[in-house]
Each structure stands twice: as C-alpha cells, then as structure tokens.
Amino acid sequence: MSKVKVAILGSGNIGTDLMIKLGRSEILELTTVIGIDPESDGLRRAKELGYTAIDTGLEGFLERPELADIVFDATSAKAHIRHAKLLKEAGKKVIDMTPAARGPFVVPSVNMGSNIEAENINLITCGGQATIPMVHAVNRVSPVEYAEIVATISSRSAGPGTRANIDEFTVTTSRGIEEVGGAKKGKAIIILNPAEPPILMRDTVYALVEEGKMDEAKITQSIKEMEKAVQSYVPGYRLRTEPIFDGNKVTIFIEVEGAGDYLPKYSGNLDIMTAAGVKVAEEFAKNLKANQLV
Amino acid sequence: MTNARDIFITEVALRDGSHAIAHQFTVDQVLKVAKALNDAGVPYIEVSHGDGLAGSSLQYGLSRTNELELIEAAVSVADKSKIAVLLLPGIGTVKDLKEAAKLGAKMARVATHVTEADVSLQHIHAAKELGMETVGFLMMSHMAPVDKLVEQAKLMESYGADSIYVVDSAGALLPEGVRERIRALKQHVGVNIGFHGHNNLSLAMANTLVAIEEGATRIDGSVRCLGAGAGNTQTEVLVAVLDRMGIKTGVDVYKMMDLAEEIVAPILQTPQEITRDSLVLGYAGVYSSFALHAKRAASKFGIDSRDILIELGKRKVVGGQEDMIVDVAAEIAKAKSVETVR
Structure with a gap:
C-alpha cells in the first residue's frame, strides 16, 4: 500500500525534529520541507536527506500542491492564521503545532476519533x-x-x-x-x-x-x-x-x-508535541486510505 | 511626619504573610491591617496570594478569600498608601493584572526566577499600559552569579521596570553576597534598586542595612515577620532602626509598633521565630514558602522535614516547584523502607 504524502511548513527546531520522526513512519511519506531561509539548518538537512526543500514559504508549496496531502505547520501562531486559510483553500489536512488554536484541540490518546474528519487540528501545548x-x-x-x-x-x-x-x-x-x-x-x-x-x-x-x-x-x-x-x-x-x-x-x-x-x-516538552503530531498524521493517513478503498 | 523619604518601604505581610497562615486571610483582617499601615504612613502595601495573583491552587494552597476581594478591601481603606500586587508569569496572567488594576492596585511587582527575566516582558508592558508603577522582582537571587543577575536586571529595565529588586527568597544570602549584588546593580542599572530579605538565617536586618548602605532605596518588610519561612525584615523594627540612623522612611514608629502588637500579632497562630525548618531553608537555599508544605509531607510520610528540604536544595529546585516536595518525600520514604527491609 502506498504511503500518504506529507509536508512540513517551518524549518526550525520543531520542523526538523518532525523530519526525523517522519522518516521512521510506515504510513507517512515525507516529501517536502518548506521554509523561508535557504541557509537554515532544517532546509539544509532536508536537502541532504533527499526531500524537496522549498525556501519561498507556503506560496512556493502551493504552486506544487501535489507534493503532500497533509501539512504540519510548525511556524508561529501569527503565521498560522494566514497559512490556515490558504491550506484550507488548497484542500489540505493541517496539523497545527502552533498555539493559534484555529481548529479543534486534539490529544491523540483522548479524542482522535472524533476529529478524524477535521481539516485543521490544534495540538494545544x-x-x-x-x-x-x-x-x-x-x-x-x-x-x-x-x-x-x-x-x-x-x-x-x-x-x-x-x-x-x-x-x-x-x-x-x-x-x-x-x-x-x-x-x-x-x-x-x-x-x-x-x-x-x-x-x-x-x-x-x-x-x-x-x-x-x-x-x-x-x-x-x-x-x-x-x-x-x-x-x-x-x-x-x-x-x-x-x-x-x-x-x-x-x-x-x-x-x-x-x-x-x-x-x-531533556526537551521532552518538545518531543511530546512532535510525537503527537506524527501520531495524528498517521491516524489521518489511515482514514484517508480507508476512504479511498471504499 | 515629613513627606521626604530616603527609603520607600513596601509592607508585604498581606502577601508574603499569606504563606505563613496557609492563605487564610479574611477581608476583616486585611481592612484592619491595611488601614493601620496607611495611617502609619507606609507608602506601599502588597496584597495578593503568597504566590501572586491567581496563586490560589492545589499546588500552593487555596485561598480562603478570593484575593481580588482582599485587594479591593485594602484599596478602600488606603487613601495615602498605594496597593501593590505580585504576579508570577506562568501562574498569573495579564488578565489577572487588569482585574487588580481595575480594583485600584497601583503597583505591579512582576516576579521571575533570577535567570528567567525574559518571561516578564508581556506583564511589565501590560502594567505600564495600565498606568501602574512596575517592579522587576528577581527571586532566588542567591542562585545566580552576580554578572547573571546584572544581565537579567538589565532585561527587566529594558522592558520598563521602574525598580529592580534583589529577592533573597530563601533567606540564604550572607551580608557580603547582598553587598556585591546591590553594588553591581547600582553600577549597571539606572532604575531604583530594592531588596527583599527573609530572616531564615537571622540576617534579614543586617542584609537590609547592607543593601541600603550600597544604595538600595526600595525595601520590603513584614510586620512581626509575617512572611514565609521565618518571615522578612521586621518592618516595625526596621523603621525604628532607620530612624535611629537618621534615614527617613516617612513611617511613624509608634504607630507601627502599635499595629504590630495589636493587629498583626493576633493573626499569627504561633509567633514567627527561626524554627529548625526555617533555619534549614536558609541553610539549604530553598524557597521560603516550602516550609509548611515540607512539614505536612514529612508527617504524611513519617520522615524528617529537614531531609526533604536539604534534598530539594541539592536538586536546585526553584520557587513554585511545591509539587517536588511530595515527590521527594515519597522517594525518601521509599528508600527508607527499603533500608528497613534489608
């Protein structure tokens, strides 16, 4: 069964940690890392690992929307408000890692099921x-x-x-x-x-x-x-x-x-966020696959 | 009494003292204490839960009376004194500060651990916007080297703090430690410098005098030492001592003695003294409000509260980490029972 394609928006600490975790997923295929600074450690790493590295921000990705069905937003609450709108228009599933709280709050071990159809979910803190x-x-x-x-x-x-x-x-x-x-x-x-x-x-x-x-x-x-x-x-x-x-x-x-x-x-606080993000994406992916089969 | 003051005193019994009486202040007590302090000429009176606005919690102890009612009561009887509130970012929020300002609080004291000043930015800004006088309160000052303290004080100054305090939350600083800290701040910071002591090592008065000698002009005290641990610099004693030294506080010595004896002393279930627990706080460098919590945990687990406090000191626990007390107590008790089984 083919994997579901995902992209990471944001090439800072959270985005880069996600990159490493997604590399291990059996359901998700990371294709793209999107940033605004071509010199950032995150984008350099993405290139090294063979992912498509876009350094022109979300607009660059929206020119090639076929690259991913699920997008992680690991930028900032302020930026997410703009991103949320554009990604919704593009029909992408969004996992919001920022505190913007646009979509419903999700904790994977508690309420994943009731939010499986949501187009934008937020991971709280x-x-x-x-x-x-x-x-x-x-x-x-x-x-x-x-x-x-x-x-x-x-x-x-x-x-x-x-x-x-x-x-x-x-x-x-x-x-x-x-x-x-x-x-x-x-x-x-x-x-x-x-x-x-x-x-x-x-x-x-x-x-x-x-x-x-x-x-x-x-x-x-x-x-x-x-x-x-x-x-x-x-x-x-x-x-x-x-x-x-x-x-x-x-x-x-x-x-x-x-x-x-x-x-x-020691930064378990950041790890639990990225791990929860990957878990949500995997559940989204399973659901997308199941829907395709029907 | 003249208006010219060399030193501006903030009375903290109605905030720091909250720790000593497990946050049980009543409106009636606050009305009486605040009115008497106002009449004695104390310029600032701090009123809040011991852990600041929104401190009422299972972690720190639930307030008997909503602190906003206490603040409102204090404001209602203070026509000369300004009412101050304490806020610890991470516990209280800008919203809490706005409510306090609406009730008439005129000074915001924003407190962070000595190395974490940058979390105070939004609260100092908000207080300034609300037209409040602002204080940056660097807690547990004994835990950081002098250059770190200076760096953090400069951050608070850059956010707009009108005064910066060296806060000896654990009552662990020795006079020379106070001297070098206040001296460095005087050299590198332009705003008023303050000192907040605890008497766990019986050094609060000595430390305060050293701070004043080095140029501190903002001083905290608690009447009858009604503060966490062994309490703070005893305010009525301080105003008498400063009067003898020819340093003007603008506070009436007799009125302070009277309110200490007649109004504050009856609030205390037991007189404040340096017990072995409060001595250990200063000796181990542990946040003074841990005292009562450690005592409770010690009796729950059948161990010595000093062992808990010393262990907390070793682990470099900071202010606010009261949950570590039970955690450490449970560990010590477990280790002890294993020993006994062997």
Missing part, C-alpha cells in the same frame, strides 16, 4: 499533551470537578516564543483541560527550571473528583492504561510514582524524556 490524557483517565472513572496541572520544563527547552508569551501556555492549557480532559474547571501553571544539566520535563496533575465518587483502584488502573496508550507514540512518557490519593483528590506525577531525535532528550 506541550503541558496539555502530557497532562490532559491523565485528566481524562481520571474523568472516565470519576467525574472531575477541578483539575490543575503544573508543568516544569528546563529553561533550555523554552524557546523565545514561549517566553515572550507565557500567558498563552496557561490560558490554552487550562482550556484544553476542560474541553478535552473533561474537567469542569481547569488550571495550568508552568515553571522554568535553569538547573544544569537540564532536567527532564515533569508534570504534576491534581484532580478533585465529585464527592463520594472516588474509586482508587479503578482510577489507578485507568491511569496505568493511559500511560501505555501515550507510550505507544511517546516512548519516554512515564509515571514517576504511584498516584497519591487524599480524600477526593488524586495527584499524578509524570516525567517525559524526549526521544533525542533532533532535540536533546
């Missing part, structure tokens, strides 16, 4: 990808009244974009905890830790369930199943300890080690 599966894992057993997550990442793995607009992280992640995780109310906190050597990404999830609805055994089982589900596309995702129960509160400790593709292992 790294903290969202790491913690929302666990909020959902609790919520599917006992309704979550309130969920709060704390994401601690190494200073080195927080790029200038994240730093200049850190509110975007807290606001978007909180929304994702509610809309995708299912909590009635969500809150998100992000902390940058400058320790050297850099720390792995750590996330803590606190969930308050409805009074009288706590089922420790079932929640523990649900959390462990979810850990496996996320590990299927983010191998470095793991629970640090057993969940801690206290009345109607459960606390879950997570650690995310990156695959060390383009980005170093």
Whole structure:
C-alpha cells in the first residue's frame, strides 16, 4: 500500500525534529520541507536527506500542491492564521503545532476519533499533551470537578516564543483541560527550571473528583492504561510514582524524556508535541486510505 | 511626619504573610491591617496570594478569600498608601493584572526566577499600559552569579521596570553576597534598586542595612515577620532602626509598633521565630514558602522535614516547584523502607 504524502511548513527546531520522526513512519511519506531561509539548518538537512526543500514559504508549496496531502505547520501562531486559510483553500489536512488554536484541540490518546474528519487540528501545548490524557483517565472513572496541572520544563527547552508569551501556555492549557480532559474547571501553571544539566520535563496533575465518587483502584488502573496508550507514540512518557490519593483528590506525577531525535532528550516538552503530531498524521493517513478503498 | 523619604518601604505581610497562615486571610483582617499601615504612613502595601495573583491552587494552597476581594478591601481603606500586587508569569496572567488594576492596585511587582527575566516582558508592558508603577522582582537571587543577575536586571529595565529588586527568597544570602549584588546593580542599572530579605538565617536586618548602605532605596518588610519561612525584615523594627540612623522612611514608629502588637500579632497562630525548618531553608537555599508544605509531607510520610528540604536544595529546585516536595518525600520514604527491609 502506498504511503500518504506529507509536508512540513517551518524549518526550525520543531520542523526538523518532525523530519526525523517522519522518516521512521510506515504510513507517512515525507516529501517536502518548506521554509523561508535557504541557509537554515532544517532546509539544509532536508536537502541532504533527499526531500524537496522549498525556501519561498507556503506560496512556493502551493504552486506544487501535489507534493503532500497533509501539512504540519510548525511556524508561529501569527503565521498560522494566514497559512490556515490558504491550506484550507488548497484542500489540505493541517496539523497545527502552533498555539493559534484555529481548529479543534486534539490529544491523540483522548479524542482522535472524533476529529478524524477535521481539516485543521490544534495540538494545544506541550503541558496539555502530557497532562490532559491523565485528566481524562481520571474523568472516565470519576467525574472531575477541578483539575490543575503544573508543568516544569528546563529553561533550555523554552524557546523565545514561549517566553515572550507565557500567558498563552496557561490560558490554552487550562482550556484544553476542560474541553478535552473533561474537567469542569481547569488550571495550568508552568515553571522554568535553569538547573544544569537540564532536567527532564515533569508534570504534576491534581484532580478533585465529585464527592463520594472516588474509586482508587479503578482510577489507578485507568491511569496505568493511559500511560501505555501515550507510550505507544511517546516512548519516554512515564509515571514517576504511584498516584497519591487524599480524600477526593488524586495527584499524578509524570516525567517525559524526549526521544533525542533532533532535540536533546531533556526537551521532552518538545518531543511530546512532535510525537503527537506524527501520531495524528498517521491516524489521518489511515482514514484517508480507508476512504479511498471504499 | 515629613513627606521626604530616603527609603520607600513596601509592607508585604498581606502577601508574603499569606504563606505563613496557609492563605487564610479574611477581608476583616486585611481592612484592619491595611488601614493601620496607611495611617502609619507606609507608602506601599502588597496584597495578593503568597504566590501572586491567581496563586490560589492545589499546588500552593487555596485561598480562603478570593484575593481580588482582599485587594479591593485594602484599596478602600488606603487613601495615602498605594496597593501593590505580585504576579508570577506562568501562574498569573495579564488578565489577572487588569482585574487588580481595575480594583485600584497601583503597583505591579512582576516576579521571575533570577535567570528567567525574559518571561516578564508581556506583564511589565501590560502594567505600564495600565498606568501602574512596575517592579522587576528577581527571586532566588542567591542562585545566580552576580554578572547573571546584572544581565537579567538589565532585561527587566529594558522592558520598563521602574525598580529592580534583589529577592533573597530563601533567606540564604550572607551580608557580603547582598553587598556585591546591590553594588553591581547600582553600577549597571539606572532604575531604583530594592531588596527583599527573609530572616531564615537571622540576617534579614543586617542584609537590609547592607543593601541600603550600597544604595538600595526600595525595601520590603513584614510586620512581626509575617512572611514565609521565618518571615522578612521586621518592618516595625526596621523603621525604628532607620530612624535611629537618621534615614527617613516617612513611617511613624509608634504607630507601627502599635499595629504590630495589636493587629498583626493576633493573626499569627504561633509567633514567627527561626524554627529548625526555617533555619534549614536558609541553610539549604530553598524557597521560603516550602516550609509548611515540607512539614505536612514529612508527617504524611513519617520522615524528617529537614531531609526533604536539604534534598530539594541539592536538586536546585526553584520557587513554585511545591509539587517536588511530595515527590521527594515519597522517594525518601521509599528508600527508607527499603533500608528497613534489608
């Protein structure tokens, strides 16, 4: 069976890490990397690896739209607003890696199925990808009244974009905890830790369930199943300890080690985004194939 | 009392003190404290959750009263003093700042870890646009070398901060460490320089005097040491000492003594003193608000809270990482039980 063709828009850290991950996919065929700087490390690498490297931005790709059916946008929220419109007109499936939040929020282990026909999906934030599966894992057993997550990442793995607009992280992640995780109310906190050597990404999830609805055994089982589900596309995702129960509160400790593709292992926060992006693209591709067969 | 002030004091009991009483302030307490501080001539009164706007959380402790109500209460009785709020980017947002400004807060203190100043850009800008006086608050200043501190202070200055503080969040700095930091900032930064101390090593007053000697003009204190850990530089003592030194604060010494004794002391369940836990905070260089959390975790896991704090210090944990306390406590308890089995 032939693979589904994909392109990456953006030749920075995220785009380049995607390039390496897509090279391993059995369902997706990366054909094209699109950037605006022919000297960028990403575009040079793309050429070396034999992909079509377009250095004239999205317009250059739209002249040759047959190059891909699915496009990853790894540019910026601002640029994505323009890209989203053009890619929609061109009939491409879009996986938005920026915080632009044009399309529905997707966490592959939680709500991929209900968004399989969406033309543009958004991956929320790294903290969202790491913690929302666990909020959902609790919520599917006992309704979550309130969920709060704390994401601690190494200073080195927080790029200038994240730093200049850190509110975007807290606001978007909180929304994702509610809309995708299912909590009635969500809150998100992000902390940058400058320790050297850099720390792995750590996330803590606190969930308050409805009074009288706590089922420790079932929640523990649900959390462990979810850990496996996320590990299927983010191998470095793991629970640090057993969940801690206290009345109607459960606390879950997570650690995310990156695959060390383009980005170093400590930046699990970036790895979980690119890994989730590839997972979504693979599900899109399977669906496209299935539709073609019918 | 004359209006000319050599030193501008910010009273932090209604913010930093929130840690010491597990965020249980009531509107009535805030009304009384803020009114008395206003009448005593304290120029700035900080009111917020201990971890700043939107700090009420499972991670740091839920507020008994919504902090916006507390801010509103303080504003209502402060006709001379300005009400300040604290904001930690990553916890609070520009939206929270706007709400506080709408209620009448006039100063925004934007706090980041000493090496992460660039996350404060959007909040300092927003505060300026709201017409607020702005402070860049470099927390855990003991963790970075002097040149790094200077570099980060310059960033905050470039964003528009009116003052930059050296914040000794762990109460770990020794007087010479304060001296070299304030001196360097005076040399390289044009805006007002401030100092915020904690008394974990009984050095808050000494450190504050060194900071003033080196040119700091903005000083934080907490009445009766109502602040995290062993509390901050004790404000009523500070104004008395500065008065004896001929340094003008514009604050009435007797009124400060009275409000400390009659209004603030009854709020404290136990008097603030340097307990072994707060001493360990300063000794290990750990964020002062970790004290109560470590105590709780120690009793839950049946271990010594000092072991938790020392381990957190070794791991270079920064302010805000309260979730590490239970995590580390669980690890220590597990290691101990393995030892016992052997």
